[in-house]
Amino acid sequence: MKILFTCFALVLTGCASTYSPVPENYQGEISKIDSSEKRHSNGKSDLFYLSKVNGKEIYNTLSATRNATYGQGFNLTTELLKTDVPSQEATFNIIGRTEHAAPMQAFADKVYEVKGNIVFKPEPNKEYIVKGILGESYSAVWIELKDTGEVIKNKIEVNGSAELGFFEK
Known part of the structure; x- marks a missing residue:
């Protein structure tokens, strides 16, 4: 079963690459954007995090949490990331999403998600x-x-409801 889950996880994430919002050799000023959570139980939390910068996927709290939780059964280990970003105007894609430790928990429970873009210039x-x-x-x-x-x-x-459908979880 572990091998099957690992293969499934690799299929979902293996081809995805992430982008660093701060380019190599960047010399400008930096700001930080933290993630947060509302913990419901040992196996469930609402995560609020930065997902993309200027339309490009970054390594984010959801991915880090799923990696940290792998192999722990029904115990969710959250990894709330702090992302460095250049202090210049950008489009920040943010997400709020319910996360469960095990996928079967998500299918048996409600999962809410809200997301969108905020354009602003972070102060240095x-x-x-x-x-x-x-x-x-x-x-x-x-x-x-x-x-x-x-x-x-x-x-x-x-x-109204931001509940995800069965196949969106």
Whole structure:
């Protein structure tokens, strides 16, 4: 069974490559964007994280959490990443998503997801954090300045259910 799961995971992620938002030899100023979570149980958490920068997939909290959780049964080990980004205007794709330790848990439970883009210029040497809320009647994800809690630009909101269908989980 482990071999089958490993092969399946490789098929899903083996061809995907990730991009570093900070180019090699970059000399400019840097900002940081943290991930966050709302823990429900040992096996379930809502993750809020940066997924893409300027349309390019980055190594993110969901991938890191799935890697850290592999082989632990129903125990979810979250890896909340802090991503360095250049302090220049960019499009940041952020996601709020329910994650379970084991795929079978997700199929038997509700999984919510909300995602979208925020375009802004991070201030040099500042830390930001992706926050959110996921629920049956309202879900949202946003970026805020870590020190003050000030929401950057706007929240990406879903009024009503943001529950994923069976094949989207």
